[in-house]
Amino acid sequence: MLDDRKAAILRAVVEEYIETAQPVGSAAVSHAPGLAVSSATVRNEMNALERDGYLVQPHTSAGRVPTDKGYRFFVDSLTPNQRLEPSQSEQVRTFFARAHGELERMLSDTSRFLAGLTDYAAVVVRDSEDPARIKSAQLVSLTSQVVLLVVVLASGVVEKRTLELPDPVDEVVVGAASARLAAHVVGDTYGRPLGVPPSATPEVDTVVDAAVAALVPGPDSDHQPQVYVGGVSRMASAFDAVGTIRQVLDTLEQQYVLVSLVKDVLDRGLSVAIGAEHGVVPLADCSIVVAPYEVEGEPAGTVGILGPTRMHYEQTLAAVAVVSRRLGQALSKGAEDR
Amino acid sequence: MLDDRKAAILRAVVEEYIETAQPVGSAAVSHAPGLAVSSATVRNEMNALERDGYLVQPHTSAGRVPTDKGYRFFVDSLTPNQRLEPSQSEQVRTFFARAHGELERMLSDTSRFLAGLTDYAAVVVRDSEDPARIKSAQLVSLTSQVVLLVVVLASGVVEKRTLELPDPVDEVVVGAASARLAAHVVGDTYGRPLGVPPSATPEVDTVVDAAVAALVPGPDSDHQPQVYVGGVSRMASAFDAVGTIRQVLDTLEQQYVLVSLVKDVLDRGLSVAIGAEHGVVPLADCSIVVAPYEVEGEPAGTVGILGPTRMHYEQTLAAVAVVSRRLGQALSKGAEDR
DNA sequence: CGTTGGCGCTCCACGATACCGAGCGCTAGC
């Protein structure tokens, strides 16, 4: 749709603008590598590019700035064999060599690491596993009327619920209930209604029933946080308007917005959403780069980067791709022989 | 040290500055309630206040701005019977009426709630309980070589560690190890070296030993996050310099800085630290208001607010006090009959 | 016919200037 020269010019404009954040003039582009034309020619071409919606002028007789459509073309024309810079590869290697520990910690650390790697805000979203095999269910009596339900899923996710019982219950009863629950529920699928047949002791059954009820995710009893955001402070450097910063940070704090944003982008088969392409209005000046990660061959979550529309797409795409892959590997560790 | 009139003038200046963020002139103050003097008199007094370090002029012949010392006097002269506004009380009531669920979730929700209540950033720091009674310890086999250790403490804290075993271990062995671990460790104090005598099966002992080792907090195996920060986006509105915002957000992401900051303020017996009073340089334009909360009469953590030096101290103090008290109550629920 | 050099035009950014008003310090009088 764009001839070679227009494409080259558009790419040059985008690159220049990403570097400088200033409207790009025809002269700057005419000296771009791979282009040997006069600025006048560039002007003509830019004119056409503007007519076609790839560029805009902030005002008459100023340089050009890419539109979302312009960025989109730029991103789509990137060669997919992105490679990280050596120093970044090194960082990735040492991080994942040292990284260990429990799932939540791992995801949270990864989000922070990715933010540091790219200098943008990073998100890690853990898919709620469905179906999720229950590896362990246990009841712990905290006080006479409060019992903690701890469920471990096959992925290593630990779900917690407190049960508040109507009447005080002895620790022994809780122990019995715990055993009974474990016996009937382990191996089942989390999130589906579960049946535990009544036992001989009604007291025990009360506790078990409460636990089973808590296992079925209700409308408000949503799961533990499944989003990990790192490097929000980096959004402050990305914009110069305080209002924009505030909006973006605000949105970043609304976890469900983030989750559905990431999900939406993935569902549309994209790995990059630019500016208004995603529907989230307060993030109109932002782009998001996502890549799902897989544990043992199954999709398990997504890592992503949120940055200004004028972000370094090539490096970010590479970083997100590499980190998602390595994260998946790290989480699959020792699992291939299940 | 300050006569009544100077104190009244200083208070008026601080209040006015907090509202307007503009240097306060003598005329504005002379009409303040409780003051019936001419602006000239106010000027004289302000002059003295500036000489004594309570006020500064941004430049010659401008109004006055409070110094940290000025804020300090203001805060210290607040009557401690702060009360929330009715609408806020209502919010607190409904929040804690609806609030339930597991400890971590509770603390995280509280930080967000407090941020919304005050319109500043809120932090909740959970003290690492010491000594912490172990209520439950359990091993769950995730893969043949990876075992998840789940420990429940008396406070309801759930600690998780993954153990990577050198050799594949059968689930049955893990089960045995889990039972053995529970038998010997429940009731002990978390964080101290624990002894589990060797059993008849060396295989089981290997797993148990790994678990015991993981229970002793090593230098790098620090605990799960114990800080919950809410409302960071509100810091963006508090300042107009992007650089400041970035610095503050940066600092807010460094959890250990936050923890030691809060701890430090409490250790000095303060409930408010203003500007440079706390040593954290990037937060020089911020004040922090803290209040510890108690569960079952024992200190269990701290809630706090981070805002600009020119924050609404009276309301914030009240909010922090109320929320810390209610949080403590909520977490003690059903515990008085232990 | 595409490309290019050139010309004129537009508009922003920046500095200089002037002006206004807020607010102070000081002093003289009550």
Add this chain to the structure above:
DNA sequence: GCTAGCGCTCGGTATCGTGGAGCGCCAACG
């Protein structure tokens, strides 16, 4: 000791002018 008033100092804003970046258009050229 308080107050009214005067003069002075600055910062903020508006106005103006200028320089330069960059465009659009056109005519000429290969």
